[in-house]
Amino acid sequence: MHVLILGSGVVGVTSAYYLASQGHEVTVLDRQAGPAMETSYGNAGQVSFGFSSPWAAPGIPRKALKWMFQEHAPLKIQPKRDPAMARFMMAMFNNCTPERYAVNKERMVRVAEYSRQCIDALRRDTGIRYEDRQRGLLQLFRHESQVEAVTKDMRVLSECGVRHRLLSAEELVTAEPALARVPGKFVGGLHLPDDQTGDCHLFTQRLADHCREQLGVEFRFNVDIQRIERQAGRIERVMTSAGALSADAYVVCLGSFSPLLMKDLDIRLPIYPVKGYSLTLPVIDDGGAPQSTVMDETFKVAISRFDDRIRVGGTAELASYDLSLLEKRRATISMVVRDVFPEGGDMAKAEFWTGLRPMTPDSTPIIGATRYDNLWLNTGHGTLGWTMSCGSAHLLADLMAGRRPAIDPQGLCVARYAA
Ligand SMILES: Cc1cc2nc3c(=O)[nH]c(=O)nc-3n(C[C@H](O)[C@H](O)[C@H](O)COP(=O)(O)OP(=O)(O)OC[C@H]3O[C@@H](n4cnc5c(N)ncnc54)[C@H](O)[C@@H]3O)c2cc1C
Numbered sequence: 417m418h419v420l421i422l423g424s425g426v427v428g429v430t431s432a433y434y435l436a437s438q439g440h441e442v443t444v445l446d447r448q449a450g451p452a453m454e455t456s457y458g459n460a461g462q463v464s465f466g467f468s469s470p471w472a473a474p475g476i477p478r479k480a481l482k483w484m485f486q487e488h489a490p491l492k493i494q495p496k497r498d499p500a501m502a503r504f505m506m507a508m509f510n511n512c513t514p515e516r517y518a519v520n521k522e523r524m525v526r527v528a529e530y531s532r533q534c535i536d537a538l539r540r541d542t543g544i545r546y547e548d549r550q551r552g553l554l555q556l557f558r559h560e561s562q563v564e565a566v567t568k569d570m571r572v573l574s575e576c577g578v579r580h581r582l583l584s585a586e587e588l589v590t591a592e593p594a595l596a597r598v599p600g601k602f603v604g605g606l607h608l609p610d611d612q613t614g615d616c617h618l619f620t621q622r623l624a625d626h627c628r629e630q631l632g633v634e635f636r637f638n639v640d641i642q643r644i645e646r647q648a649g650r651i652e653r654v655m656t657s658a659g660a661l662s663a664d665a666y667v668v669c670l671g672s673f674s675p676l677l678m679k680d681l682d683i684r685l686p687i688y689p690v691k692g693y694s695l696t697l698p699v700i701d702d703g704g705a706p707q708s709t710v711m712d713e714t715f716k717v718a719i720s721r722f723d724d725r726i727r728v729g730g731t732a733e734l735a736s737y738d739l740s741l742l743e744k745r746r747a748t749i750s751m752v753v754r755d756v757f758p759e760g761g762d763m764a765k766a767e768f769w770t771g772l773r774p775m776t777p778d779s780t781p782i783i784g785a786t787r788y789d790n791l792w793l794n795t796g797h798g799t800l801g802w803t804m805s806c807g808s809a810h811l812l813a814d815l816m817a818g819r820r821p822a823i824d825p826q827g828l829c830v831a832r833y834a835a
Pocket residue numbers: 422423424425426427428445446447448451452453454455456457458459460461462463464639640641642669670671672673690691692693694718729730770771772773774795796797798799800801802803804
């Protein structure tokens with residue numbers, strides 16, 4: 417079967433890898449000059465299976481109100497006349513009940529835990545490296561209330577078999593020795609020893625090279641996808657800046673831009689672009705830098721270690737497709753990295769970046785079939801798209817082949833929004 421994959425972010429390239437590994441002829445299209453040049457370029461670098469949690473959680477509507485008046489808030493909303501933003505916020509708030517949170521968390525952890533197995537196997541099978549580390553993630557708490565709140569998540573983690581341990585303030589240094597330099601700042605933390613770290617852009621580039629060289633995948637860059645045309649319940653062709661292209665099957669991996677092309681096919685994808693920012697700075701003192709990923713729960717900022725760089729990522733801004741780099745947001749993530757690892761990196765040489773998380777209101781990706789026989793979706797991975805990419809792509813390839821997948825696909829396809 418010839419499969420046309422639309423989009424060469426981390427989700428498109430992992431989809432290409434599993435589909436080509438199963439013997440399909442695969443072509444990948446993207447408007448950029450190479451793989452992972454949009455949201456998959458500068459993310460926070462956490463491959464955090466155990467940390468997969470919906471943003472829509474009980475108490476969030478109240479916190480969102482409070483954040484509106486805080487300087488360094490994790491969520492910012494730019495008031496715009498944007499019906500899509502209003503719909504997204506309503507749908508997200510509807511997912512903030514304890515019942516919906518439990519359903520959504522289980523779905524995310526199901527995909528994420530499977531992703532852990534898949535990425536470990538992928539590293540073994542391809543030999544690719546991407547400044548990766550397998551040393552866990554530490555969620556840091558500044559307040560006792562955060563420690564109390566995490567006990568609910570720990571119950572779900574136990575049910576899903578995810579290893580975790582609550583650390584006291586004194587024990588934090590066993591996971592991240594540099595925290596000894598900021599005593600008294602944190603009251604405890606949750607350690608997830610099986611989580612991982614690495615550079616998503618490097619991962620996607622190297623996997624794309626492997627796909628091209630070892631599996632015969634064709635990548636066509638600088639191609640703008642303009643329209644998808646249907647005929648009697650099937651997709652007939654994709655209209656692009658390089659002309660009309662057809663295949664036996666089509667997979668949409670366009671991240672935040674997926675809903676725009678699905679509209680004409682009468683498929684409503686509730687994906688909204690949630691803007692985030694990152695800084696990348698060179699390490700100047702290894703002993704003062706993180707060894708893996710830490711997540712500052714108060715500011716929802718993640719700080720990850722690559723070989724000789726530190727990546728800091730965070731903030732969520734609802735501002736439609738605007739990609740301007742706002743200095744106010746830079747100030748927030750700079751403040752957090754200075755506060756937690758004051759001697760680790762060289763802030764004067766930091767690179768500032770922004771990207772659009774393809775968020776669904778239930779934080780769960782959309783993976784699987786559509787009403788068109790030959791159109792498949794693998795999109796909407798939101799906050800943890802790299803973390804969930806390998807499991808999502810493997811699941812999709814199995815579903816497309818009519819194989820029994822390793823995890824239950826229930827509740828993951830777009831049909832869940834019709835229910
Ligand atoms: C600040 C920040 C921090 C993050 N931190 C983490 C993290 O630590 N861990 C984690 O797991 N996830 C993280 N994420 C989320 C993760 O980066 C995304 O979920 C993931 O990159 C989405 O991948 P994607 O392939 O779906 O989308 P993208 O990478 O955006 O890929 C979509 C592709 O489609 C192409 N495209 C779109 N429209 C068209 C068109 N019309 N024609 C041709 N091509 C088109 C684009 O060029 C792009 O290459 C973070 C995100 C942000 C913004």
